[in-house]
Amino acid sequence: MTNPFGTVSSEAILEGTATDAYFERTHTTLEHAGKDPHVVAEVTADQFPTGSFDVFTGVEDIATLFEGRDVDVDALPDGQLFDGGPVMRIEGSYLEFAELETSLLGFLSQPSGFATAALEARLAAPDSTVLSFGARHVHPAITATVERAALLAGLDGFSHVAAGEILGREPGGTMPHALMFCFGEGNQPEAWRAFDEAVPEDVPRIALVDTFWDEKSESLLAAETLGDDLDGVRIDTTSSRRGDFRHIIREVRWELDARGHEDVDIFCSGGLGPDTIRNLRDVAEGFGVGSHITEADSIDFSLDIVEISEGSDDSSSSRTQSGDEGEPISKRGKLSGAKEVYRTADGGHHVALADRDGPDDGEALLEPLVRDGEIVREFDLEAASERCLADAEAVGFGED
Incomplete structure (x- = not known):
């Protein structure tokens, strides 16, 4: 089957048929008139x-x-x-x-x-890790365009596998909430340990910590479970549940530090824009930015x-x-x-x-x-x- 997803072909673009009809009619008219x-x-x-x-x-x-x-x-x-x-x-x-x-x-x-919006996110936290998480918001055919624009603007990486193959870059990302659901509430340690055992060593151990319980509790549990192998925690709390998001991040940081986990980074994601990033850049080490780029x-x-x-x-x-x-x-x-x-x-x-x-x-x-x-x-x-x-x-x- 040709173009099963209904996308316009490269041939149509290069031949000029991926165009507005009035350009074809202009061509016909000018040729007729010599x-x-x-x-x-x-x-x-x-x-x-x-x-x-x-x-x-x-x-x-x-x-x-x-x-x-x-x-x-x-x-x-x-x-x-x-x-x-x-x-x-x-x-x-x-x-x-x-x-x-x-x-x-x-x-x-x-x-x-895309690139202009990505640059806004980059400059909102120039010393932090900022990744592009926007591929899920666009047609799969243009994901490499989104991720390239993000890299052009100075973002540190992106999440999309096929775009990485096109751009010659390794995609980033660790675990979704779906992985946690598959293990079930109360079994978060089992999920984190399985991830640690399964994925290559060069993949950062970033535990998702906002699935079932509050962010502080799951962050401390992840640190206890993986110990020195834990690189960071990701907080992706839904906006309707955030309250004072900055206070939540500061609380997690405080409790991790109080228990000797100063080396565990905090990574934030979920509908973040430049204003939110600026507000969090002194209390979090990294950010995932999606809709701010793709909705530009x-x-x-x-x-x-x-x-x-x-x-x-x-x-x-x-x-x-x-x-x-x-x-x-x-x-x-x-x-x-x-x-x-x-x-x-x-x-x-x-x-x-x-x-x-x-x-x-x-x-x-x-x-x-x-x-x-x-x-x-x-x-x-x-x-x-x-x-x-x-x-x-x-x-x-x-x-x-």
């Missing part, structure tokens, strides 16, 4: 800087999408933060990429939203033609070959003309026309991605993550 102008198009969220930065990612998929097509593409580096102006510029005959717009925007919008709003990117070459109805013509300069053009509310974006020394984001001088201390951010259908950039997740965190510091991301 028109295929040479254009410059830009992908933007906001036209001008607003003071609110987001993380840019998805660019590697864009490179794959345009590979083999007769276009030039420039884009921000993977992991760069942006605030207004173009994140990508495409130049070529319009019919060469018209149907790709829908997939292009999807490749950028949702992953960039997609970045509202759009693609717009900003230059068009006059008289280029023949699909074989190009602005470079003909010597024509593109005529600035835009819809109402958008800015015409090809643009460049800059990072200034003070962390500012500056937008200017590409053929004009930028700010004296500005670093141009758009870089070649595809030239004549050939990918001209290499991709490295570690480097992208370092860039993301460094740029977040430079622009003051997340600062009140």
Whole structure:
């Protein structure tokens, strides 16, 4: 059976049929009229800087999408933060990429939203272990996209096995409540001992301690059961039962320390967002973050033609070959003309026309991605993550 879960195939994306119907009808109409102008198009969220930065990612998929097509593409580096102006510029005959717009925007919008939310969680507890637990909230086909965005934003790991195979990373996680149920109330020690005996030695011994009894009681029982082999306890208390969650964590910490278990870490999970993490980061060693990442709003990117070459109805013509300069053009509310974006020394984001001088201390951010259908950039997740965190510091991301 082909695509048993009803997912759109890679072939459909690459061929351009994973598109909105009006792009197909536009293609048909332009071919009928013998028109295929040479254009410059830009992908933007906001036209001008607003003071609110987001993380840019998805660019590697864009490179794959345009590979083999007769276009030039420039884009921000993977992991760069942006605030207004173009994140990508495409130049070529319009019919060469018209149907790709829908997939292009999807490749950028949702992953960039995931990464921005993950960065918020990362910076809420910069010295703590923060893991992505969000795979269960999205379609299984895009779990690797979620986990990659989390790693890009500096999270320490994730939970999804198949995503780990795609990304070449080992997933993390220890035990769910279902394991505790299978042993039953009163048999928590049996469950923890069985886990300790069964799983590989390199898996941390993190006992789930909020299933049947209060968190303090189960934490102390886990420490007594596994002794020095216990690395930590995970508290995943349902929000309706939490009360003062910070007080609960502090109480568990106190009682563990009072009995000589200072080396047992406390790991928190269950609907955590940046505010909760900030409130707990001095009393817990680690956090699992799920819905805050996966429920993030997609970045509202759009693609717009900003230059068009006059008289280029023949699909074989190009602005470079003909010597024509593109005529600035835009819809109402958008800015015409090809643009460049800059990072200034003070962390500012500056937008200017590409053929004009930028700010004296500005670093141009758009870089070649595809030239004549050939990918001209290499991709490295570690480097992208370092860039993301460094740029977040430079622009003051997340600062009140």
